[in-house]
Amino acid sequence: MTLILSNEDVDALLTMPECIAALEEAYRELAFGRGTNRRRSDSLVPTASPDALYALKTMDGIAPKLGVSAVRINSDIVTWPQRSGTKRREKIPAAPNSRWVGLVLLFSTETGEPLAIFPDGYMQRMRVGAANGLGVKYLARQDARTVGLLGSGWQAGAQLMAVTAVRNIECIRCYSPNAEHRATFARATTETIGVDVTPVGSAEDAVKGADIVMCATNTIDNVFFERWLEPGMHLSSIKRPELEPAAIKRADRVVIHTHDAAPMHITTPGLIVPDKEEGKGWNLMKEINFDTLPTLPQLIAGRTPGRGLPEHITCFLNNIGMGYQFAAVGAVVYRKAKAQGRGREVPTEWFTQDVHP
């Protein structure tokens, strides 16, 4: 039988410590050449609306040790509305009942069969959190106790789940521009993670004195600046332009998620795609050669050093997702779902065939 899982299933089955452990082992395997990742491709075409494009995004990867491969597919109507002065890339929930479409398909590398199909939303957030959590685990000071968080959205919560899973965090200060939103987020997240999250009135208030600064915004402009750096700090970003390039340059140790960074872009000829890298933040980032930075898999495999001295400043940059992450984390979710009898079983024969394709 093939399992159909929901986001709720993934949420119930996958804890952040498990997600971190799965990725830690998977990154090590990848560093040792025992896994593959096919980099993301983004295909874009016009739609009937002049303001929207249709985007088909795919990525895949194989984790042989776990016996699993994964294909992730996103099928989106994308627009670029103006929000507070900048163009933001927004996906329209145009599927029936105002829903989005992101799917992960897991296959067995032993039999080829489809093991599970599930939406990508919850896992997407968990694996971003876990990657940054691993950045903290391998780069932040062992005695780090305080976190300054910039952002209070969907990704921000996972960042806190991750950082509290790898360090004994006692104090978290959170800033985002909307006071009400950051207060709601702080209350809810305090409950989820069991560590006090305090909303504060400015970014500087959040990061001042923090051992770990986590940026989890969807901005394309800098939100953390060099002048806020303090000795011993660890900086964590889910999107490179969040950090002023001068801050990255001043760090003693900078590690990037992967070099498999630039997606393949395929568009109909002449199509104008509002560039998500057109913000001021992205322009500034051109000063840095990301291709020469060590990667998270190299860091975890011990092929590049982690933190040196306690007063060093370290920095982890999460840049792009990998299909390989969905194979690794998907394997955990699949095995737990089977063990717990969770998910909807459908006949594997629906998705296999008796003719040689």
Place this chain on the structure above:
Amino acid sequence: MTLILSNEDVDALLTMPECIAALEEAYRELAFGRGTNRRRSDSLVPTASPDALYALKTMDGIAPKLGVSAVRINSDIVTWPQRSGTKRREKIPAAPNSRWVGLVLLFSTETGEPLAIFPDGYMQRMRVGAANGLGVKYLARQDARTVGLLGSGWQAGAQLMAVTAVRNIECIRCYSPNAEHRATFARATTETIGVDVTPVGSAEDAVKGADIVMCATNTIDNVFFERWLEPGMHLSSIKRPELEPAAIKRADRVVIHTHDAAPMHITTPGLIVPDKEEGKGWNLMKEINFDTLPTLPQLIAGRTPGRGLPEHITCFLNNIGMGYQFAAVGAVVYRKAKAQGRGREVPTEWFTQDVHP
């Protein structure tokens, strides 16, 4: 609702003339820049068996005019056994009940939603046949009446369905090395297509005097030779090494399926993949620069001339599949399935989500 279709559904819903018509229009759209194709990627890793590899093959494409995008996924255990002196690439049906795994997922470009999921086997064969059928339609003589077929396997049948859909074929001679197999094939296909298929004892007997020569083998050595060429012949191949390079070179007009030819290869470092291009036929093919040949979409769109004189020799080379073909043909199958109430309906909510991925 999302439709789950079987190969039998695809077979019942899709006729060869419809498949040809859908691809003809889709290739024209592609030639005019109104569609995208993301070229095939083949990811390969070792398995527990030293003789087998696991292969994850994906391709995708968008046909905006039809409102459909497609992702095709093949998840295979691959071996390279020796068969009659040459290494053949063979996929093992390792999924439960000895089945193979090849899937097509169709999405709406208007809403993003998954429209249908079905195995790729039947459509795979139909779209190969249809592409070669279009080669015949645009290149062979209008008065072509006889076909010489080399091969009597799964693909060979679709080639005959296609050629009889575009020309008034009266006589078909078929050769393949196994006498029993070619006799069985001839009997069965005569019934299917309503034109007499005569098994003959040699390749030369099959092609001598034929207006159209169709090669539909899975060999990696030449099966058709320059010395067999006759004025006015059209040559059709599903795999380039079937034709002796000298035969291709002597043709007055040669058209190739697509320039999007080389798949991305992603393997674990140092993995030895028995090269399917290592046969004698492939080596000889290195004499020809395929990248400079006009493509089928260009031919259909009138951007490159078709046949010139009746005595000219023409040649169509099918090289690699495109995800885009599955979008175009998939759109036809999906619409007919909906109209006829065919297939298994499952809730689209299984494959969509209420969180922004």
